[in-house]
Amino acid sequence: MSSRQLKQYTREEVAQHNTPDDLWLVIDAKVYDVTKFKGLHPGGASVFVADDLPGQDATEVFYGLHRHEVLEKPQYARLQIGTITGEKSELHSRRTGELSTVPYGEPTWLSPGYFSPYYKESHRRLADAIRKIVDEIIFPDALAREEDGKRPNVEIIKKLGELNINAMRLGPGKHLKGLTLMNGAVAPEEYDYFHELVLNQEFGRLGLRGYQDGFNGGMVIGLPPVMNFGRPELRERIMKEVLSGEKYISLAISEAFAGSDVSGLKTTAKKSEDGKFWIVNGTKKWITNGTFTVGCKTEKGLTVILVERDEGVETKSIKTSYSTTAGTAYITFDNVKVPVENTLGPVDGGVFVILSNFNHERWVMACASARIQRNVVEECLKWVNQRKAFGKPLSSQAVIRSKLAAMIARTESVQTWVENITYQMCNMGYKQQAQSLAGPIALLKMYATKTAQETARDAVQIFGGRGITRTGMGRVVEHYHRTVTFDSILGGAEDVLGDLGVRQAIRNMPKNARL
Ligand code: HEM
Numbered sequence: 145m146s147s148r149q150l151k152q153y154t155r156e157e158v159a160q161h162n163t164p165d166d167l168w169l170v171i172d173a174k175v176y177d178v179t180k181f182k183g184l185h186p187g188g189a190s191v192f193v194a195d196d197l198p199g200q201d202a203t204e205v206f207y208g209l210h211r212h213e214v215l216e217k218p219q220y221a222r223l224q225i226g227t228i229t230g231e232k233s234e235l236h237s238r239r240t241g242e243l244s245t246v247p248y249g250e251p252t253w254l255s256p257g258y259f260s261p262y263y264k265e266s267h268r269r270l271a272d273a274i275r276k277i278v279d280e281i282i283f284p285d286a287l288a289r290e291e292d293g294k295r296p297n298v299e300i301i302k303k304l305g306e307l308n309i310n311a312m313r314l315g316p317g318k319h320l321k322g323l324t325l326m327n328g329a330v331a332p333e334e335y336d337y338f339h340e341l342v343l344n345q346e347f348g349r350l351g352l353r354g355y356q357d358g359f360n361g362g363m364v365i366g367l368p369p370v371m372n373f374g375r376p377e378l379r380e381r382i383m384k385e386v387l388s389g390e391k392y393i394s395l396a397i398s399e400a401f402a403g404s405d406v407s408g409l410k411t412t413a414k415k416s417e418d419g420k421f422w423i424v425n426g427t428k429k430w431i432t433n434g435t436f437t438v439g440c441k442t443e444k445g446l447t448v449i450l451v452e453r454d455e456g457v458e459t460k461s462i463k464t465s466y467s468t469t470a471g472t473a474y475i476t477f478d479n480v481k482v483p484v485e486n487t488l489g490p491v492d493g494g495v496f497v498i499l500s501n502f503n504h505e506r507w508v509m510a511c512a513s514a515r516i517q518r519n520v521v522e523e524c525l526k527w528v529n530q531r532k533a534f535g536k537p538l539s540s541q542a543v544i545r546s547k548l549a550a551m552i553a554r555t556e557s558v559q560t561w562v563e564n565i566t567y568q569m570c571n572m573g574y575k576q577q578a579q580s581l582a583g584p585i586a587l588l589k590m591y592a593t594k595t596a597q598e599t600a601r602d603a604v605q606i607f608g609g610r611g612i613t614r615t616g617m618g619r620v621v622e623h624y625h626r627t628v629t630f631d632s633i634l635g636g637a638e639d640v641l642g643d644l645g646v647r648q649a650i651r652n653m654p655k656n657a658r659l
Pocket residue numbers: 169176178185186187188191192197202205206209210211214215220223615616617
């Protein structure tokens with residue numbers, strides 16, 4: 145119902161409608177007629193006829209039990225028949241593109257009144273433009289796909305291709321030369337890792353993990369080997385197809401036989417007798433998203449080969465604890481014939497090709513993880529503010545505040561570390577990044593996902609049963625708690641990454657260091 149058709153009532157008039165056959169309520173200065181609805185109410189009819197409710201203000205009790213979005217759904221919004229004379233409703237969802245005003249709801253650089261040395265106007269322009277696209281176009285698709293488990297709408301990925309957002313997701317570099325980025329929000333030559341961080345975090349805000357991986361997550365890790373090591377002709381063709389959204393690509397390394405232990409891979413590539421083809425045989429598991437950048441065992445080592453969907457390649461969906469919208473698959477290669485021109489990097493030198501990608505991939509994961517953790521802090525702050533227990537808001541309990549203190553500290557420390565590493569990436573060449581940042585990035589990623597899991601556990605304790613219920617008040621927390629472990633596995637398990645970071649530090653210990 146549009147506001148023009150709504151009538152105005154005094155609170156006294158509303159109070160007259162106080163019987164089961166004529167039942168009105170006020171929520172946030174809006175008048176609802178729930179007479180017919182009460183029999184359909186998911187929470188039952190009896191709650192409406194409690195002594196003190198008919199004809200009265202139900203704002204507090206409503207927000208203790210429902211998310212605001214309930215009132216925005218068309219089937220419930222039409223229950224509104226009017227507004228209260230002389231009063232204004234104050235509660236609304238965050239509007240498209242808007243920043244959150246909840247404390248710690250945004251990273252410091254986006255919070256009014258705070259400062260950061262890292263970001264320029266072009267970062268703000270990009271954040272603003274991307275946030276609108278995420279809110280308007282991507283989020284509705286993400287919610288629907290999480291529900292039905294289907295793949296993200298390819299038209300949206302194509303739209304991102306037109307805006308060159310797919311290309312921006314690969315980081316700064318030659319591939320951006322001459323492109324108009326996000327309608328000119330940032331010039332290709334000024335595009336740096338902080339711009340990419342902005343993208344990673346704005347996509348991270350979705351907080352819908354299966355969709356986020358399905359939403360070209362495979363491209364971010366699968367395309368760089370083609371971009372950096374593919375022959376010019378192959379590189380040009382594949383980059384065009386993938387960046388435009390026509391085709392998907394993914395990195396296929398892990399197998400049922402080996403994951404972090406890359407040297408234990410069993411998929412093989414043997415040259416055909418005429419030497420023109422690789423014959424690929426084997427399997428890959430947990431591969432997200434068509435075309436595959438595959439790590440294969442060759443005569444003297446490992447070789448990375450681009451395998452296109454062709455005869456002998458089959459994929460089966462794997463059901464994991466997040467939704468099938470991610471496209472997680474088990475892949476079998478049976479005598480797949482691949483032209484040798486599809487070799488990425490040196491034959492038997494594939495470990496370097498794979499490793500060269502790891503730092504960037506782990507940093508991307510840490511950026512997104514930091515942002516999702518922040519979503520959860522915001523959810524919890526809102527919940528403890530609007531939910532009452534023992535007659536007072538939950539926030540009046542010291543134990544709850546103590547949990548929140550820990551959650552906020554974790555979120556801010558991960559973000560600050562992400563920004564520090566990003567600054568190093570902006571100032572180091574590729575080689576120096578590989579030398580100096582592999583350890584710190586591994587530790588950062590380990591820390592981001594460990595703290596994320598602690599925050600997930602605390603959030604469930606704060607939300608109680610709702611934290612494990614897929615719909616209603618706790619739906620964001622439930623989703624987070626169910627899917628948070630993905631981040632701790634992708635790009636290397638936490639213990640492996642922690643160990644890598646410390647081993648690198650030990651290797652770099654000065655010979656004369658003594659207590
Ligand atoms: C226009 C008014 C209302 C609408 C449209 C509405 C709608 C809904 C919906 C859609 C749900 C399902 C859960 C969800 O999606 O969040 C629900 C659950 C519920 N509602 Fe309402 N409701 C209204 C008012 C109220 C009021 C005034 C009360 C309390 C007196 C109430 C008590 C409940 C309860 C107890 C549940 C179950 C919550 C749970 O399972 O955690 N509702 N309501």
